[in-house]
Amino acid sequence: MAEHQNSEVITKSKVEKAISLLKEQKPKERDDVSDRVAVQKMRRYIEKLTSSKYGYTYDEVSEMLKGLGIHLSGSRIKYLIGELRKSSRSRQKAEPSDDSSTSENPATETQPTVKANSEAEKSLVNSAKGKSKKQQPAVQEKEDKSVPQSQTNRNAFVPKIYRDEDL
Structure with a gap:
């Protein structure tokens, strides 16, 4: 193995200067882009030409x-346009609209309830030790009644409570 040559001592100040120099660097401008990026940049114009108003096919595009040195088949262009449409549709669905209220997010409303249930579970487990079996179902019924039906969420995780005897 080759030995490490220590030709110069690297001081802490040099490292700090190097870090600041590296942080200031901007991304390099690249001459080449992928076919996906190229079609993404030309998407608006390709869609315009292939619309019913202009009537061009993807093969014609x-x-x-x-002629400009961009060698993409018509089917590849069509595929990439479709992929870009899908990704923009999924982004639009993921972004909440400005006019929606926070009450449409039931998960945030039920979080305190879920937390209360988990705290009740801990107290149930701690208090169930040494007590008779008759008292445990009463505590569980009380716990089930504490969650109003209007606040429950079908998609929310509801843990199942096991007793020591069930295990």
């Missing part, structure tokens, strides 16, 4: 681009 492909031929136009070949």
Whole structure:
């Protein structure tokens, strides 16, 4: 193995200067882009040309681009446009609209209830030790009644409570 040559001592101040120099660097401008990025940038114009108003096919658009040195088949362009549409649709669904209220998010409303249930479970487990079996179901019934039906969420996780005897 080659030995490490220690030709110069690296001081803490040099390291700090190097870090600040590296932080200031901007991304390099690249000459080449992927076919996905190229179609993403040209998407609006490709969709315009392939609309019913203009009537061009994806193969015709492909031929136009070949004249500029962009070699993408019509089917590849069509596929990439479809992928871009899908990704923008899923982004729109993920972003909440401005006019929606917070009450449409039932998970946030039920979080305090879930927390209360978990605290009740801990107290049930701690208090169940050394007590008779008759008292345990009464505590569990009381716990079930503490969650109003209007606040429950079908998609919310509801843990099942096991007694020591069930295990």
